[in-house]
Each structure stands twice: as structure tokens, then as C-alpha cells.
Amino acid sequence: MATGLANAAELKIWHHTYPPAEEFIKQKAAEYTKLHPDVTFQFQSDPHGDYEVKLLAAIAAGEAPDLINVLDYLYPKFVSKGILAEANLPAMGVKTNEELEALYSPGALKGLMIDNKIYGLPEELNTFALFMNKEHFAEVGIDVTDKANWPKSWDDLFAMAKKVQKKDDSGNFTRLGFNWVFGLDGFWYAMEYWPILNQYGCEVLDAAGKATINSPQCVAAFTDTWQRLVTDGIGGPDYATVNPVNALQDFSDGRQSMMMAGIWSPPLFGEDVKKNYVVAPIPQKDPANPKTLLYNYSMTVTQASKNQEEAWRFLRFLTSDGDGYLRHTGYVTGLKGWEKSEAAKDTIGADIFADQLQYGTYYWRSLTWNEEGKAIKDAIEQMMQGTSVQEALDQAAKQIDFVRSQN
């Protein structure tokens, strides 16, 4: 079947480094080329963090790829800068936004919409859950395959972390019970603090756009969770292995017993850990009113692409294989009913993720999210070193207000 293109098209795809996704996209691209021999592909990936920077540098230099992998929080900025193309609905075989939205779980496309226009498709509709190494807990007599033993609150989590952690004779950790992610970009920190901020009623910005990250609720949220990790001697930046390609290296290698992560993480686990993990909901401040994270690592088409129609057509082809995505990459594309698919049945914890997704909220929306996220990251790094939470967050609030005043 030919596409009807007068000229052959080469679509350049840029993606953040995640080897399982890279392999899967290449496989789907090859399938597409078989169906449309005049369309070929070029693939490039870079570790998350570096990826966005290189992407923007390429776009600024007039070397924009056709298809890009973008996190939902960047949409307001990217759309305002004219980087993203509005979805070509006919190329994707639908007539209206509503028709496209009806194919997805409720809210799946909301993070990719600006002024009621759709600018991308979800490749990875995600939330975070708690991963626990059942062998580590079995060693200390806790059966985490039993739901009754899952940590319900943050207090439970830190108590369990203390029980399972191990130290050598000199007091150095040989196994961490739990740790936050450190040393990576602001988005990584946000994935872990965002649900907590929501649980504590902490808002990054108020309705007028002024920073409220230093409010009493936010101070309590960071004091009870992030800073507590250090003050209780459970973990901290000094003990985290920093690896931009696998941010979860310590858990993956069996050096850490619990972590918060997405459904995509198991393909990165070492062989021992792959056979030994349990997925549980993240702890809650108020279990009766759960709050979780919702984010969307999407695929979209650039405004600069000369083959936008073909790119959207391929994108629809790629992301409609939800089963293939979940099976090969661990990504949930968010297509309606994904949780009942065969791939979901074979995925440990898919039911937990499906449940957690319904309590999720997207990050705050801002044209200067990166700078605001960086200010909060800086505050976290300061509080990890003993600066008072209030002082660190006051500094972050000041920086956020300054940045917002520049735009």
C-alpha cells in the first residue's frame, strides 16, 4: 500500500534514551516502511535531561527532527515558541478532538492540549508506584507479597526502610531501604515530590501565578518526606548512584529495597531484581483521599517538519499498538481499556498503576517550568545539606517569582 506521496520522505525521530523503547520504535518504523516503502526513518536518542537541551539546540539551529518525544509539562513553552505542530486529525483517521479523546483513557490527552488544540499523542501515560524488593524484606521477616504489609503512610515507609537497610562495620550503607532520586534534572525530582505536595495541599503557584512553594503546607510536605530521609539516617544524595540513563540504578542492582518509579522501570532491572519485586501504591498522607502523579511522555510532530502529515500518520500507527508498547517497553500508551489487555495481564503491578492513574494530576503549567523546577530542585539539595526547609523554600519562591517576572 503506497502513501501517495510524490516524493520519498525520511522522518527523523528523536527520543530520550530508553533502550527498550528505542528497539520497539525502530521495529515499528521498519513495519511502517514495509507498508509505505517511500517512508524511511532516522532515529536518535540521548539521555533524558541532555535530550531536551540537544533537541532545543537542534531546533534553534534549524535542524529540527520531524518527530520528537516531549514531556507534557513542556507543552506550554514549546507551543508558545512555535515548536510543535497542531495534530493533523485527518492524517490520524479521526475527524474531531473528541473522537480522538474517546480512544484514550479519560484525561490522557489533557496534558497535551493547549487552548483545546491537541499537539501530541501519549507514548507513556504514567504515574508512580512503590517498588519493593521482596527478597530483601523476606530477609527481615516481612512478606511484602501480602498487601497488609505495604506501607500506607510515609511514616510506614520510613519505618520499613529502616528495618531493611544494611550497614557495614564502619557505618557505611551496603543496602539502602529507600532513597529519593538525586543528581538528575528538575523533572526527575518533581516526579517524586509532586504527589506528596498534592497530598499536603501544597501549591507551587497561586491563582495569580505567585510562588507559594514556601507555604506552611509545602514546608510540612518536604520536612516530613524529603528532609526526613536525611534526618532519620535513611538515605540522601551522598548514597545515590547518579545515572541519567537508569535513574533507578540502585534498586535495579539490588542495592536499594524500595523506590518510587513508573511502570516502565522493570525492563531496566537486573536479572535478580526482575524476579523479586512487588508493586504497591505510593504512601498517602490521607489514605481516604489519595493523590498521585500523572504525567505524559508524549510523541509529537514539530512545526519545522516538512512531512507533518506523514509524521502524524506514522505517530498514530506507532502509538495505536498499545499492547506492543506495554509488552516491549513497559509504556502505557493510555488507549482505552489498556488495563484489560493481554500485555497488562502479564505485567506485574499493572492493576496498581491503573488504579493510581485515576488519582493523578498533571504538574503545574508554566512557560518557565524548567527554571521553576530547577529552583525547587536547588531547594531540595540545600535542605539535604542541613539548610532549614523554610529557608530553602523561601529562596526557591524568590527565584520562581523572579523568573516569572522576566516573562
Next chain:
Amino acid sequence: MSPPVFTGLSNYTRLASDEQFLRSLWVTAFYVFWTIIPVIGLSFVLGGLLSTLGRSRSVWRFLLYLPSILPFVSVALVWKLMFNQRGPINDALNSAGMASIPWLTNSAYAPWALIFMSWWHATSYYTIIFLAGFLTLPRDCFEAARLDGAKLLPMIRHITIPLMRPTIALVVVLATVNGLKAFVFQQVLTDGGPANATQILTILIYKTAFSYLDMGRASTYSIVLFGCIMLLSLIQIWLISGRRDA
């Protein structure tokens, strides 16, 4: 990208209240100062010692120059491993009965980790420049001084340093310029963190342009950096070379 908008001098007038910029300026000055002063001293001494060697000089010259020809990113990655909490430097400290130091994750240590690393890297380059300078010095001046009974330190002060002034000027200017435009080590080892403790001006420019997409502000920072480099270079050249001629 959206088309540029003319904003007059507003980007410059905001600099005085831009805490990130002011902090980066301070971090840059701290890094440059603590890098160039020891590096120039160490390179001068090593260059002088090398110039006194005979046959073995070329071997030592090769070994000393090695850090300069290694790719920056590879060097930075190796140092990142060295400074790791469970890395060889902390292993050595532990073996000596000392506690591990959070080299790259604590604001108090991270700037120093980068400075120590820069000493190792930059010294190799400037040593070779000083060696070239030492080898061009006229031997007869030193022989005459020695015959007159001059001691080592007065000879260095009254003969070596004045004769080496052009080379010293060159090294001071090069070291300052290279220090001001350093980027790779900070980017690879700490990415400007923790809590902006190593965010030198070049890292701030890079982030502002390509992460925050604010080309106007990034350009303003770049112009300031360019101005600093030019001004410092002119002052140094005037102080070390021009003033002497006057």
C-alpha cells in the same frame, strides 16, 4: 522558534537583581581565582625543574603534558568516578581512618573538587608553556650571577622572573580566559549543582539558552562574560607587560 523581540537594554538593567546571575558570577570568580593562582605557581616551578633536566626531560615532558591531550569529557567522567561517594578517593580516605567526603553532592566540597581537578588538568598545559620560556632564557645572565655569588631565590626574583615576564603574562591571560570559559568539567561532574554551588557563568548561559529557551537573557550573560574576559585580559597584559615598558 518564535521571532526575536527587541527589548532595548532591559535584559542588562535586570542583571543587578538577577540572583542566579550574581551567584554565578561569584562562583566563576571563586573558581578562576583558586584555579589560576596555584596552577600558575605549580606550572612555573615544574617548568623550571623540567628545564634543568637533561636526557630524561622529554619523557617527563610527555608525562606532564598527557592530561592536556586527553579528551575533556573522558577526563571528567573518570574524575566523576574518582569523586564518587564509593570511589577510590574516599576509599583511600577510609583506609587512612578518615570519613568519606561527599565531594560532588555537598555545596561546601563540590567547588573544591572541581578546583582540585582543574589543578591537575591545567598545570600540565601551562608547564609546557613555562618550559618553553625557561629554555629561551640566556644562560650567561645566570652564570654571571652565580660567579658573583648570587643565591637561588634572589636569582629567581631578580633575573628569572623579569626575563620570564612575557611568558608569565601569556600564561596568566590564557589561564584566566580558560578559567572563565570553563564548561565541560562543571557540566559533566555536577551540572552546576548541588544547589548551584558550581554553576559558573558558562553553565548558566547554556541552561538559560537551551533549557529555559531564553535566548535574550543568555545573550546578555554571554556579552557580560565576553566583557569580563576582554577587560581582565587587557588589565593583565597592561600590568605585566605594558607597565614594564612604560
